[in-house]
Each structure stands twice: as structure tokens, then as C-alpha cells.
Amino acid sequence: MSLSGLNPILMTIPESFESARLLIRAPLFGDGAAVNEAVIESIEELRPWMPWANNIPTIEESEIHIRNSRLKFLDRTDLQLLLFHKETGQLIGSSGLHRMDWQARSFETGYWVRTSYAGQGYISEAVEAITNFAIHQLEANRIEIRCDSRNKKSAAVAERSGFTLEGILRSEKCATDGSLRDTMIFAKVRGVEY
Structure with a gap:
């Protein structure tokens, strides 16, 4: 059955799926402590790219974030994984599908990896699995990856994962240090890349 026209709140979306080395799942109440531990370990690597990493969160703040993410997953407004x-x-990290346009079936994926697991291909593996999930479970027509043009590691993941650089938005957002940044937009589009 096609999902076209179906209200997203009525969709049955799997809460978890796997790749070769990863269990990828929706957040659950109680995940805040594990997220907090990974963020604290990785804060210096996250800080240049993630505005939310400017301050080290408390366990309670991480749990509040997880609970809000759980509710957004259930109401289909954001699918953190x-x-x-x-x-x-x-x-070992977090990803998901964000900035969703259910009518156009367009999604953005983003990601971060725990420092002790960086450089081992886990994020590329997760992006491939999440892209396949979006294509097969959500009938995605378009999947984007957006990143700061200075974030070479994030751009390399997009390229390795077969996303096409569509363009660079110049001076599009403020970076975490307040300076203007250029945003690279990579995408996979149904009928072109899959």
C-alpha cells in the first residue's frame, strides 16, 4: 500500500532496524544517561559543528531531550535515531530523519559519532541503513545531507554514501562561533540515484 496522502500520524514506522554492526532505533525514555555520556566524551569534536554542544548538558537535560525526541518520533515531526x-x-552516536516534508516525501539526515568510534566507518554504515529505511519504509523521494562547508569529515560521509553535491549556499547560517558559514547540500533523489 502506498503511503501517499496518508497522514503521518497514522503510519506504522518501525522503531528499530539493523545494519552489519549497528542497532539503529528510536529514542526511549531512559536513554538520556547513555546520550549524555557519549556527548561528554565527544564535546570538543561536536562543539565546532553542533550549536547544542556549546554547553555540556546535565544528565537531566539529556533525558529531557530524549523524552522530547521520543514524542516527536511518535507524532512524526522528527525521527531521531x-x-x-x-x-x-x-x-556510539545519533542520526535520524529531520526537516521532513511528508507530502513531497523529502527528508534530511544528520549525524554525529562518539569520539572513541570515529574514523571506523560507523556513520557511513548508519547513513546507508537510514537512507535505505527512508526509501523502503517511508517512500522517500529525496534525502538531503547539509553540512558546514568546513566540515570535511561530514562532507566525506555524504560523498562516500553516494550523495550528490547539489550546491553551496553562501553565508547561509551562523556557525557556532557566530561567523557566517557556507552550507553544502548533498542529496539522493528517486529516479536519479536510486
Whole structure:
């Protein structure tokens, strides 16, 4: 059955799926402590790119974020996904589908990885799995990755994952340091890349 025209709140969306090394799932109440631990470990690497990483969160703040993310997942306004290592059960990062246009079936994916798991291909693996999830479960027509043009690692993930650089928006947003940044827009589009 096609999802076209179906109100997103009525959609049955799987809460979890797997890749070779990862369990990728929706946030659950109680995940705040694991997220907090990963953010604290990774704060210096996150700070240049993620506005929310300017201040180290408390466990309570992380749990509030997780609970809000859970509610957004349920009402289909944002689909945050947590990345867990299948063998160890450790939270290694976060991703998801954001800025959703359900009518056009257009989604944006973003990501961050825990410092101790960086450079091992986990984010590329997660992006591939989440892209396939969006295509097959949500009938995505377009999936975007947007990143600061100075964030070479994030851009490399997009390129490795087969996303096409569509353009660069010059002086489009303020970076975490307040300076203007250029935003690179990568995308996969139904009928072109898949």
C-alpha cells in the first residue's frame, strides 16, 4: 500500500532496524544517561559543528531531550535515531530523519559519532541503513545531507554514501562561533540515484 496522502500520524514506522554492526532505533525514555555520556566524551569534536554542544548538558537535560525526541518520533515531526553497537550495546552516536516534508516525501539526515568510534566507518554504515529505511519504509523521494562547508569529515560521509553535491549556499547560517558559514547540500533523489 502506498503511503501517499496518508497522514503521518497514522503510519506504522518501525522503531528499530539493523545494519552489519549497528542497532539503529528510536529514542526511549531512559536513554538520556547513555546520550549524555557519549556527548561528554565527544564535546570538543561536536562543539565546532553542533550549536547544542556549546554547553555540556546535565544528565537531566539529556533525558529531557530524549523524552522530547521520543514524542516527536511518535507524532512524526522528527525521527531521531540512536546508534548502538550490536556487540557491546554502547551508544556510539545519533542520526535520524529531520526537516521532513511528508507530502513531497523529502527528508534530511544528520549525524554525529562518539569520539572513541570515529574514523571506523560507523556513520557511513548508519547513513546507508537510514537512507535505505527512508526509501523502503517511508517512500522517500529525496534525502538531503547539509553540512558546514568546513566540515570535511561530514562532507566525506555524504560523498562516500553516494550523495550528490547539489550546491553551496553562501553565508547561509551562523556557525557556532557566530561567523557566517557556507552550507553544502548533498542529496539522493528517486529516479536519479536510486
